[in-house]
Amino acid sequence: MNDLRNAHPDLFSAVPQSVAEPAPPRGGDIMPRQRIDGLRRVLSVLRRRWLVFVAIFLFVVAATAFLTWRQTPLFTATANLVVNSRLLNVSSKDQDIIPTVPTQDGAVDTEVQILRSREVLERTVRSLGLIDKGEFVAALASVPAANRVSAAASIVKDNLAVVRPGVTNVVTISYTSPTPAIAKAVADEVGKQYLQVKTDTRLGAANTVDQGLSKQLEILRGQVQVAEQDVAQYKAANNLLSSEGVTLTEQEISIYKQQVASARATLAEERARLNTAKAQMRRGSKGDDVGEALNSQVIEQLRNQRSQISTKLAELKVRYRPEHPDVIKAQRQLDDIDGDIAAEIRRVVSNLEARTEVASQRAAAASGTASSATGTLASNNAASVRLNELERRAEAYRSNYAAMLERQNAISTQATIADEDARIFSPASEPRFPSSPNKPLNLVIGGLFGLVLASLVLWLLHLFDRGIITSSDAEARLGLPHLANIPSINSIARGADRQIAAEDFVVERPLSLYAESLRGLRLSLIQSETGRPVKLIGITSSCPGEGKSTLALSLARTAALAGDRALLIDGDIRRPSIARMLGFVPENGFIDVLSGKVSFEDTAVKDPLTDLMVLATPVRAFSPKEIFRGQAMDLLFDQLRKQFDIIIVDTAPALAASDTRAMLEHLDKVAMVVRWKKTLLPLIKAALQKMRPLHIMPAGVVLTQVNMKAVAAYGYGDVDFNYRSYEAYTQ
Numbered sequence: 001m002n003d004l005r006n007a008h009p010d011l012f013s014a015v016p017q018s019v020a021e022p023a024p025p026r027g028g029d030i031m032p033r034q035r036i037d038g039l040r041r042v043l044s045v046l047r048r049r050w051l052v053f054v055a056i057f058l059f060v061v062a063a064t065a066f067l068t069w070r071q072t073p074l075f076t077a078t079a080n081l082v083v084n085s086r087l088l089n090v091s092s093k094d095q096d097i098i099p100t101v102p103t104q105d106g107a108v109d110t111e112v113q114i115l116r117s118r119e120v121l122e123r124t125v126r127s128l129g130l131i132d133k134g135e136f137v138a139a140l141a142s143v144p145a146a147n148r149v150s151a152a153a154s155i156v157k158d159n160l161a162v163v164r165p166g167v168t169n170v171v172t173i174s175y176t177s178p179t180p181a182i183a184k185a186v187a188d189e190v191g192k193q194y195l196q197v198k199t200d201t202r203l204g205a206a207n208t209v210d211q212g213l214s215k216q217l218e219i220l221r222g223q224v225q226v227a228e229q230d231v232a233q234y235k236a237a238n239n240l241l242s243s244e245g246v247t248l249t250e251q252e253i254s255i256y257k258q259q260v261a262s263a264r265a266t267l268a269e270e271r272a273r274l275n276t277a278k279a280q281m282r283r284g285s286k287g288d289d290v291g292e293a294l295n296s297q298v299i300e301q302l303r304n305q306r307s308q309i310s311t312k313l314a315e316l317k318v319r320y321r322p323e324h325p326d327v328i329k330a331q332r333q334l335d336d337i338d339g340d341i342a343a344e345i346r347r348v349v350s351n352l353e354a355r356t357e358v359a360s361q362r363a364a365a366a367s368g369t370a371s372s373a374t375g376t377l378a379s380n381n382a383a384s385v386r387l388n389e390l391e392r393r394a395e396a397y398r399s400n401y402a403a404m405l406e407r408q409n410a411i412s413t414q415a416t417i418a419d420e421d422a423r424i425f426s427p428a429s430e431p432r433f434p435s436s437p438n439k440p441l442n443l444v445i446g447g448l449f450g451l452v453l454a455s456l457v458l459w460l461l462h463l464f465d466r467g468i469i470t471s472s473d474a475e476a477r478l479g480l481p482h483l484a485n486i487p488s489i490n491s492i493a494r495g496a497d498r499q500i501a502a503e504d505f506v507v508e509r510p511l512s513l514y515a516e517s518l519r520g521l522r523l524s525l526i527q528s529e530t531g532r533p534v535k536l537i538g539i540t541s542s543c544p545g546e547g548k549s550t551l552a553l554s555l556a557r558t559a560a561l562a563g564d565r566a567l568l569i570d571g572d573i574r575r576p577s578i579a580r581m582l583g584f585v586p587e588n589g590f591i592d593v594l595s596g597k598v599s600f601e602d603t604a605v606k607d608p609l610t611d612l613m614v615l616a617t618p619v620r621a622f623s624p625k626e627i628f629r630g631q632a633m634d635l636l637f638d639q640l641r642k643q644f645d646i647i648i649v650d651t652a653p654a655l656a657a658s659d660t661r662a663m664l665e666h667l668d669k670v671a672m673v674v675r676w677k678k679t680l681l682p683l684i685k686a687a688l689q690k691m692r693p694l695h696i697m698p699a700g701v702v703l704t705q706v707n708m709k710a711v712a713a714y715g716y717g718d719v720d721f722n723y724r725s726y727e728a729y730t731q
Contacts, residue, residue: 064446073434080426227394542687547704552650
């Protein structure tokens with residue numbers, strides 16, 4: 001891999017491109033294809049999680065039906081009222097209050113609001129005695145007697161609907177209640193009380209209208225404007241401009257005082273640091289314990305250098321006499337560094353003195369500015385006396401004006417009185433059928449909500465899905481080429497074939513899709529990008545349990561069946577499993593050959609089913625000694641290159657074992673094993689991130705234990721999505 005890295009350094013600085021991009025479609029075909037691809041992806045997600053989708057949909061529909069059938073039936077009665085609204089002419093004192101034809105469309109809308117007014121509703125409650133009837137009794141049981149009429153009016157308002165159809169003068173009054181008789185009675189009574197309220201309001205307005213309010217308001221408005229102009233001019237002339245009740249001078253003084261306090265605090269801090277440093281120097285300190293010196297990176301670097309040279313000098317004094325040139329040279333270097341440290345400490349103390357002087361000047365300047373602003377404020381306080389008088393006069397005018405304006409508005413509202421021409425032309429009839437709940441509509445809404453909720457849940461599950469499902473997922477999320485899908489035996493085998501172990505399946509069923517996938521993986525891995533033959537291939541994963549060892553044994557057997565001189569090395573020294581899978585217990589193994597204790601020829605075992613040679617690893621206590629670094633590994637691999645066409649190395653998980661990453665440095669290619677749908681994406685990325693400092697870039701990703709039936713059902717975008725079309729050739 002070092003040769004590959006030297007020949008192609010760009011492979012480790014850019015994301016590899018696994019498959020050449022096809023030529024872009026012509027203009028008009030881009031959007032339709034994108035829509036079709038998007039629809040297929042949505043359908044694939046739906047097919048993958050259809051049970052969740054159906055369960056959520058049925059739950060929402062069932063809950064909607066249950067709640068709908070438990071609702072209390074409600075009945076709605078409707079009365080119709082025609083409103084011939086008129087406006088009152090109260091513009092001047094010498095004109096009578098004469099109804100005229102309205103000239104604005106909002107007149108009927110005003111009548112609608114009167115119908116819904118609390119006065120009309122409370123009169124309705126009193127007239128019908130609703131506080132002692134039907135649903136009102138239970139609702140008002142905890143309400144004090146004095147407040148029951150008002151509370152009952154609120155209940156009536158919540159269940160009352162007053163609507164004006166279109167732009168007509170007709171108003172419909174609808175009331176909904178569990179009792180049909182109460183619904184009819186309230187709808188009719190609201191109309192009657194509305195007519196009574198209009199009559200009372202018209203009579204009150206005619207007696208209280210004051211036609212001279214407008215003229216008085218004009219006089220008061222002028223007085224307010226003059227008084228406010230006097231205040232503004234006096235403020236500008238005496239520099240009394242303010243913001244939020246505080247003059248600008250007061251704001252400046254507040255800021256200056258804050259600056260003075262900050263400057264004095266800074267000065268005190270700088271003086272304290274300087275005095276402390278000088279006191280330490282006077283007590284005989286060399287400056288090593290001065291606070292600023294402790295934080296100096298330069299002094300820290302010089303101390304590190306002095307520590308190294310001191311160590312070196314001590315070693316030289318052990319070897320040579322004091323007059324030896326190397327000892328003298330090291331002693332001089334140590335003295336020079338001590339001088340540099342002392343000079344740097346003096347520079348630090350000098351810097352403290354300069355900072356103290358600057359802080360002192362800043363505090364003096366801030367104090368002068370604050371004193372000047374304080375003098376300005378004293379002169380402004382004398383002018384504020386006259387300003388307060390002007391503001392009180394302006395406020396008095398404003399209060400009078402606001403009171404008069406409020407009075408005029410109240411009178412104008414009272415002048416909008418009801419007209420005796422309004423009448424109920426269609427009384428309400430007692431309803432025979434409930435208006436609520438609307439069961440078919442509720443079920444339709446529940447179904448739509450169920451579809452939306454189920455879709456949202458599926459989208460969230462898909463969004464937070466951290467497993468690798470398809471080959472396109474592997475390439476897009478990991479930035480590595482997808483090498484192969486290794487099927488799970490249960491997804492492709494039938495009958496008794498499902499009992500065959502995966503590592504034996506390639507031998508007993510050489511025409512199966514499992515064997516064909518391994519042959520395709522072998523072809524991908526032995527391809528060389530540098531011209532140098534690829535012989536050493538490492539199989540690794542991020543975590544245990546991903547099918548790494550099974551894949552290594554199956555791939556090695558595939559190579560042996562293809563006629564290659566193949567060797568399988570169990571490089572997992574912590575949890576070796578190759579010997580167990582082959583059914584023997586080795587006395588010596590890969591570690592013993594690597595350390596030179598035994599020879600390869602005496603240790604290697606031949607696979608009983610193929611011509612594959614196996615260099616297993618016995619189960620032993622783990623030793624922290626590094627055995628995969630150094631020349632022994634290179635010498636062993638060079639020897640094995642001459643004897644074999646392909647060497648498969650089953651390593652430990654790269655995320656868990658550092659010795660795995662040390663071994664992978666010596667290999668030509670590395671395949672990253674990822675268990676389909678199970679291995680979490682953060683674990684894979686963490687393993688790749690740990691390999692990156694050693695410049696180990698896997699050749700690609702191999703998905704293991706892939707359920708081919710599931711891939712064919714919802715694995716849109718996978719290379720084996722259409723595998724059923726060629727399934728007959730792999731049986």
